[in-house]
Amino acid sequence: MKLEKVTVAIENLLLDPNNPRFADISDDVLNIDKSRFAEPTIQAAAYEKMTNPKFDVITLANSIATVGFVPVDNIVVGKLNDNQYYVIEGNRRTTAIKYLLKQHSLGQTTLSNDKIEKLKTVDILVVDDSENATEYVGMIIQGIRNVSGIKEWDAFQKAQFINDMIDKGKQPGEISRTIGMSVKEINRYYKTYSVMLQFRTDEEYAGKWKPSYFSHFDEVLKKPALRTFFDFNDETFRFDNITNLKRFYEWIVPDEEGKATISDAHNVRRLSELIHDKTALNYLDDRNLDKAVNYINQKYFNQNKITASECLNKINSAISAFKNILAEGLEKELSEEEFSELKAGIxxxxxxxxxVETLKNNGHKSV
Structure with a gap:
């Protein structure tokens, strides 16, 4: 990886209009050709997106106004032409500087001449100017910092990054070594991104798509029963049962009053208990998850009354399975979510x- 340190005027530092973070605030397709990055309209749109409150650029700008720009992490760029560079890593810091200078020029804030002059130029690191090298090295830097680094992207943004890497011919093993995620997690994110893309391109439901639904589909793919219910295709990474898939869209998308049948990804886990019962499914289609769950619970209770000994046998089986995790070294295979689920269960x-202990002791006392 070749990086050259240069000093550049802030006006010649262009924001990345294809910044993966934009997926969290906009449904726009992020495929603007690099040859158009410098167009004023495109830069204005990128600036507007970067100043969205979600990215908290204003707070960073206020910090820079107070203590100055401290280049703890270098802004990493690619070369667009002889004078201009586009930001690969550091769009938030670049936007904060541009924001301060704009506010000063409009009279909305007043900075000293010394601070203004220091903000007009910044030191940057320029990636190798080879077309392919610039793009790939840029992706590596973004991946290390934002997929598994200290300032992580949201789940959908990580998945989008992984999808882009795979689209460029990179294998999961290579991506794993590059960004520090396990191959298992990379494959999981890639599959979930694929079914999210199926949702996003659905003619009927595309307008209701949101990046936050990523966790809902992630939960679906974790459950074999749900993968079967939606007929997940292991070759195309899409759902083939469109009828059931559109039912799922209806369950997770809010109604006219803003209420969703399945509003939390954790409730998706309950679906595997409901999908095999026609009555429970009818309750779901009527947008009543609680009624569906209560119906199944009551039905299960009536059909499966068990003794304390039978319960204890199941508990002992669970304890044995837990011991096997340690005995076989399986803790290394647990994802963060699986570990959190295990911890919550314990x-x-x-x-x-x-x-149980309190109730049993009270029972003895009353005898």
């Missing part, structure tokens, strides 16, 4: 054990 069991 904490819940501890609370329930205390209740």
């Amino acid at each position: 904490e819940s069991m501890n609370e329930n054990y205390k209740r």
Whole structure:
């Protein structure tokens, strides 16, 4: 990786109109050709997106106004032409500087001449000017900092980055070594991105698509029963049962009152208990998750009354499975979400054990 340090005028530093972060605030397709990056309209649109409150550029600008621009991390750029560069890493810092200079020129804030002069030029690192090298090295830098780094992108942004890498011919193993994510996680993000793209391009539901639905589809793909219900295709990474898929869209998209049948990704896990029962599905189609869950719970209770000994046998099986995680070294394969789920389950069991202990002791006292 070849990086050259140069000093450039801030006006010649262009924001990236294809910044992956924009997926979180806009449904625009991020495929603007590099030859058009310098167009004023495109730069104005990128600036407007970067000043969205979600990116908190104003806070950063206020910090720079107070203490000056401290280049703890270099702004990394690609060369567009002899005078202009486009930002690969550091769009937020670049926007903050442009914002301060704009506010000063409009009289909305007043900075000293010394601060103004210092902000007009910045030191940057220019990636190798080879077309392919610039693009690939830029992706590596973004991946290291934002996929597995200290300032992580949201799940959909990570998945979009991984999808872009794979589209450029990179294998999951190579991506794993580059950005520090496991191959298992990379494949998971890629598959979920694919079904999200299917949602995003649906003629009927595309307008209701949001990046935040990523976790809903991630939960679907974790459950074999749900993958079967939606007929997940292991070759195309798409769902083939369009009828059931559109039902799912209806369940997660808010109605006219802003209420969704399945408003939380955690509730998607409950679906595997409901999809095999026609009555429960009817309740779901009527936008009543609670009624569907209560119906299944009552039905299960009536059909599966068990003894304390049977419960204890199941608990012992779970304990044995937990011990196997340690004995086989399987803890290395647990994702962060799986680990969190395991932790929550154990904490819940501890609370329930205390209740059982209290109730049993009270029962002995009353005898």
